[in-house]
Amino acid sequence: MEPTLVDGSFILYRKQTTAKVGDLVVANHPSQDMLIVKRLSDIGKQGFSVSSDNPAQGTDSRTWGPLREIVGVVTLHRGA
C-alpha cells in the first residue's frame, strides 16, 4: 500500500460495513486468518473489490475477486 502506508504505519479505523469507493478499508483476508487494509475500488453485486496503491507489489481483488464484506474504514493513518 505504499506510498500511502508503509511498514509500521499506524492506522485508526471505524468499524462499519459500508464504505465508498476510494476509501481505505479494513477487511478479513479471504483465505487467511488476518486483517488486511486495501483501497476500495468498486462495489458490485458480488461484493467489495479492493486494490493496492502499489499494484506491482500488492495482492488484492485481482487475485481474490471481490470481498464479501468489509470490517471498517480508515479514518487516520500516520507513517512509521
Place this chain on the structure above:
Amino acid sequence: MKIVDFALRKLNQVSPADTVSAHCDGPCGVYDPASARIAAEAVLSMTKKLVDLDMSTDGAHNTYIRYVAIKEEQATITKNELMILWHDYFKPEHLEAHPDLHNMFWMAAKQASKCKTSVDVAACEELMTQIEAIHNMFWSTKGKDVPFATAS
C-alpha cells in the same frame, strides 16, 4: 501532527494495536496457466521424439535417456505449476462459479504423473486438453477472453 504521532506511539505502548497487513501474500501476485502449458508442451514434445527415435542409430541410447530426463523434469514442473495455481491463485469464491475446480486440478496433476511415467502421446494430448480447460477457467475469473495458444 507530531503530537498525534507521539500520542499514537504512547497509546500503542499502553494498549498495543492489532496488526493489519497490506501485503498478505506472495509479493508479485502474477499468475498465468501459461507456465504449466509450456512445461506440458515440452512433455508432449519429448514424448513424440521418444516415439519417433530410431534406436538403431549411433548414440540413440544417449539421446533416448536425455529425452526421458527432460520429460521427467518438465512433467514435475507441470505438476508444480498446477499446484501453485490451484492453492495460491484460486480462492473459495472461485469455487462457487467453478464447482469442478478441485477435480480439474486433481485430474490434471494425475495426468501429468501418467505422462511422466509412460511414453504415451495420447496421454500428453489429454494433459494439454485439461490445461486448456484450466486456462479458460483462470481467465474467466479475471473477466478476460484470452485464447489458448501453444508454442508448437
